[in-house]
Amino acid sequence: KAGVTQTPRYLIKTRGQQVTLSCSPISGHRSVSWYQQTPGQGLQFLFEYFSETQRNKGNFPGRFSGRQFSNSRSEMNVSTLELGDSALYLCASSSTVNTGELFFGEGSRLTVL
Amino acid sequence: GQQLNQSPQSMFIQEGEDVSMNCTSSSIFNTWLWYKQEPGEGPVLLIALYKAGELTSNGRLTAQFGITRKDSFLNISASIPSDVGIYFCAGQPGGTSYGKLTFGQGTILTVHP
Numbered sequence: 001k002a003g004v005t006q007t008p009r010y011l012i013k014t015r016g017q018q019v020t021l022s023c024s025p026i027s028g029h030r031s032v033s034w035y036q037q038t039p040g041q042g043l044q045f046l047f048e049y050f051s052e053t054q055r056n057k058g059n060f061p062g063r064f065s066g067r068q069f070s071n072s073r074s075e076m077n078v079s080t081l082e083l084g085d086s087a088l089y090l091c092a093s094s095s096t097v098n099t100g101e102l103f104f105g106e107g108s109r110l111t112v113l
Numbered sequence: 114g115q116q117l118n119q120s121p122q123s124m125f126i127q128e129g130e131d132v133s134m135n136c137t138s139s140s141i142f143n144t145w146l147w148y149k150q151e152p153g154e155g156p157v158l159l160i161a162l163y164k165a166g167e168l169t170s171n172g173r174l175t176a177q178f179g180i181t182r183k184d185s186f187l188n189i190s191a192s193i194p195s196d197v198g199i200y201f202c203a204g205q206p207g208g209t210s211y212g213k214l215t216f217g218q219g220t221i222l223t224v225h226p
Contacts, residue, residue, distance in 0.1 A: 033212030043216035056213040090155050100144040100205030104155030
C-alpha cells in the first residue's frame, strides 16, 4: 500500500508570495489532516478534511486555507507569506474510524526569504 | 489551548540501556499516541492507547495510558542505535476531534553504540 505522498518536498518563496502544497492520502483513507512543524512551536494542527468538508480547524490566521477533492486528495494554501511561515508542513491521512491514528507523509519544507 | 508537557527534552544513552519518557496534560484525552520521527521523514505511529490504565507493547516498546487520562509514558527496553530519533506523545480528546491531535514537544533520543 502506497503511503501518503506530499509535493513538492522542498520550496523557497519570498515574503508576500503565496504557496500551494499537495497531499495524496493512503488509498481508502478519506480523512486528511495538515500540521505545521517548527523548532519553536513543534507540531501544530492546521486543519482536517473529510469528504471534501473541513471538519476541524486549528488556531492559524485566515492566510492558511485548504481544500479536499472528491478523490480525497488535499491541498493547502498559504497566502501573503511571512518569514515565520517557514516550516515543515506535514499531511496525514486516516481511516474513517475515529482513532486518532494518523499516517504522515514526509512533508513539504517551505523556506520563506 | 491544550498543552502536553513531555519530558525529558533529550536523552543520551548507551546501547542496551532502557529508556523512559512521559507526557502530562492539564486536560483529559480519550486517546494517547506515541510517534517517532527520523530526519527527513514524517512521524510514524508506534503505539496507540484507548483506555485509561491500558498497558500496550510493541516489541521493545511499552506504553501506558494513565488512569487519570491526563498522562502517558513510553518505555524502550534494551535500546539499539536505530532507536535514535525524536519521540512525540500526542493526545486526542475524542468526540469530533478525529485528526486533530495535540502533540508534546518531543524527546530527542541519542544512542551511543
